[in-house]
Amino acid sequence: MNFLRTCLVLILLTAPAMAQSEDAFTGLGSNDFDAIGAAITALALSGDKQASPTIHAIHDETLYAAPDGSLLIKADAGYVDARTGAPVADVVEDDLIAVRVNNKVRRAVDAALGSLDLFAATPDIRRKAAAAVFLSRDPAILPALAKAIAGETNDSVRVVIRQAQAASQLANPDATEAEQLAAVAIIRAKGGLEAQSLLGSLRDQTPAVANAAGEALTALARLQQLWSLVQSVIYGLSLGSVLLLAAAGLAITFGVMGVINMAHGEMVMIGAYTTFVVQEVIRARAPWLFEASLFIAVPLAFLVSGGIGIVIERGLIRFLYGRPLETLLATWGLSLVLQQAVRSLFGANNRDVGTPKWMSGATEWGGVTVTYNRLTIVVFAVLVLAALLAVLRYTALGLRMRAVTQNRRMAAAMGIRTPWIDALTFGLGSGIAGMAGVALSQIDNVSPNLGQGYIIDSFMVVVFGGVGNLWGTVVSALTLGIVNKFLEPIAGAVLGKILVLVLLILFIQRKPRGMFPLKGRAVEQ
Amino acid sequence: MKRPHSDTLLYLNGVSVSFDGFKALNSLSLIVEKGEMRAVIGPNGAGKTTMMDVITGKTRPDQGDVVFGTDTDLTKLDEPAIAALGIGRKFQKPTVFEPHSVWDNLLLALAGDRRPRFTLWARETSEEQDKIEEILTTIRLKDLRQHRAGDLSHGQKQWLEIGMLLAQEPLLLLVDEPVAGMTDAETAQTADLLREINRTKSVVVVEHDMDFVRALGVKVTVLHEGSVLSEGSIDHVSADPKVVEVYLGR
Amino acid sequence: MSRLSLSLSLLVILGGAALLAVLNLAAPPSSAFHVSTYVVSLAGKYLCFAILALALDLVWGFAGILSLGHAAFFALGGYAMGMYLMRQIGTRGVYGNAVLPDFMVFLNWQELPWYWMGFDNPGFAILMALAVPGVLALVFGWLAFRSRVSGVYLSIITQALTYALLLAFFRNDMGFGGNNGLTDFKDIVGLDLHLDSTRSGLLLLTAAVLALQLMVARFLVTSRFGKVLIAVRDTESRTRFLGYRPERYKLFVFVLSAVMCGIGGALYVPQIGIINPSEFSPANSIEAVIWVAVGGRGTLIGAILGAILVNFGKTIFTGILPELWLFALGALFILVTLLLPNGVLGLFARRKPEKSQ
């Protein structure tokens, strides 16, 4: 009781001072939260230069009311007058009362800040402000929005502000049904999760509005399904291009030459480590080159893995032609040796391969987000494939390779040095694996086990596509990638992968020669 | 072409096979009578081996009928089923079971139950041994019975394969180029052998070697580009201008 | 393989195991002849691997099926046994739940999944150790052989099979203990697993099973069935034109071999004390192939010898130079395939062909 009386006295005492300067700022010093809120909204609309710093001050809880009715903002060095922005000296801190804030006031502050920024100079800030208003949906801002739309010069920003207006209109109890219906239409056109949650909250509006909202909601849900479909396809293509990169080299060594190279994964792994070494050297010697590190790593990885491939062919595989199962075992042994060698050289832990700036970040297409590194890998896979096809089709080496694989003895009789062609073909396949390693270093852990994770998948891709058929490999990699991504949401990542493996096993048993089998007598032997 | 009648053993009508658009057999028709020996000749790539593939179930024809006896449709059966009907085959490239002895090769070929549950417990019976001895005499490999088949000479392998055919006790033998790579003496012996076999069985023999075909002295079918070019006695076909053109012309 | 070498091998396997057991139990620890329980367990492990190798040789050496997923059958047998051992723990587990194994309590499961039913009975567990690998091999083999998948294609899909199982068993909700697998076993048919006598008993049992399997395998490969099998291995299509159905022959040995592996796995788990998904890893299966290759493919005894030799080498090597083991194993793969195509036994074999009479 006593406390109330004290308050009352205080108010009465301060009343004359308030009357002295009645303006938009006055209500801020009030004891009534509603009054403070109204004052904030009014101030925001006033167009006063000091409106923004003052409201910010409320937001930061640095606005104080002095007994004389003036409002002071506490700054780093002393106080400034909220109305004028001029510094104020000799403030008696004990007399100051902080402007009171509760959730309602905070909402008013947020809305006010949003509407203030609606008039900012930079379009981006205006756009952000409008988006914030869309979420806060305060009918009190409607006048500000109308003013902003009228003054807006940027078309795309105007669209966003209109959407904010529509959202606020739907929260406005005074809006006419026609206005609200128009608002629903605008929000339906905007789409997205925010629009959906907004439309979902309109059930207790008038039947016409609620109906329109319900319709809009189903339409948007359908749209969203479509987008998630597109997303799955895009993720699938991305996974598919990774598989394609990993398998393209194998399509040459296994598909064209018939060599079962179980150390193929290690060629990929060596490519990834080449990237690591290139980046280490760049970091130490020429940091400014870092953005280009992958461009340097790609040809180097091709040469390193390709060179190792040639050594492997000359030193091991050529003794095992015609004995595929033995080749399988020997190259498996080789893969163990290579893994251990890398482990001894670089350690067993994951090595850190950096991502250049131009590959980080993401872009949005409609409802889907695509990261730049995935996008780069898709493009890279296409380039590698095109280069490979070009080599096979248009170069002398490619011609000889095809000749040797089609009819070895005839090719030898024509004067082609078949052992060299074998070595170069194997080197080409291994080199491509190395380039794949550069790409994989961007999305996977670079460790000695990197290759192990890809070997079974790669073989599956090549066999599924039909051995000896490069286009088959492409189709198969993309198909497997997409199927995998479609199964993932239904079955979970691991189960999805298991399902794909089981489906593949069943498929191979139905069509042992893959989707696009080569025909002919040579195949049957 | 007339329908198969009771004396017909093998009836091919309008059989076509194509590989990627290339017609290896092009509406081929052929009738082999019971007890007949037929020689099939033709230039390389004429489709002779493919014809045998079709008869034995290795290749499915795109079109046409392949009938064994009066009413067994071979196009519906797979290789083991066709073999079980009594059609034996010798391959162009001799294929014997190399790690096994000559004796075991014949043992595995002997007519009998082929199911695992039988072979698991099977013991060699004296009839089986007599039969193998008899075949060994016929194919002149008596002294090599315990030799590893892979160590035999080319000609001996050809004979072993014919021996395996005999052991199968087929009604019809398909013999693909049996004298390829043989000496003249071996060729003559093989011709004798086939004539002897023909006393109890029908034989279709594919061969390039004109002297050999002449030595057989049987009806000849000339195949060219997957269909029958000419048919008749060896003198008849070698006088046929179409045949002469195919073999000598171009 | 002659009758003499068979008898000799049986003698060495059974006699060796018996000797180790006796020296472990009867010779006092102070004696120079004492064999530690560690060695007994190690020997038991080698013999289990020998069972796996023998089974693999049957399909690879005699039917030409290079299975790169055979360790999966071994592991499945192991899991069946592990489930029995797990249920034997009863209230002695950390959570003291009489029915649920610890990991299920940990996952907040309320009751035993249906596929764990019956595993408290050792007979049922043994039956499953045979049946599960057998049925899997039957289904897989039936599909594969019927559609004539062979050679490296078959190898690759067997590898995919074990890889899929590896991923599956890693999942917690499969109900097999996930990553950690099954472990902390206490006793088997009432015998304490930590007792020396139990260990020696298991070793003897393993040796006996191996000996029995060797005899069965030898009977099989020397029968007419075995001759057909070898014919199928080398010239499959020719056997078809003789009227044999190779797929049935392959399926029979494949299933038999899987069952043999299952038994091996079931014997392995109580001696090792743990079974986890890593047993399914493709590397394990391929390693088993090299045991066979080292000893000599298609010789049965060679497979056993190879398994023991390589694993003995591994024990020694990983004791002294662990980081070099992979180099050694890799080199072994390369050298054996390049220089020793017939394995160690091939070095001693007569160069004359094997005669059947």
Ligand SMILES: Nc1ncnc2c1ncn2[C@@H]1O[C@H](COP(=O)(O)OP(=O)(O)O)[C@@H](O)[C@H]1O
């Ligand atoms: N599986 C096959 N795939 C593709 N072409 C084949 C196949 N089998 C046979 N051919 C082709 O069919 C033709 C006939 O072959 P073939 O029957 O072996 O002839 P022949 O035995 O009369 O010499 C040849 O041109 C051959 O290349």
Ligand SMILES: [Mg+2]
């Ligand atoms: Mg031919």
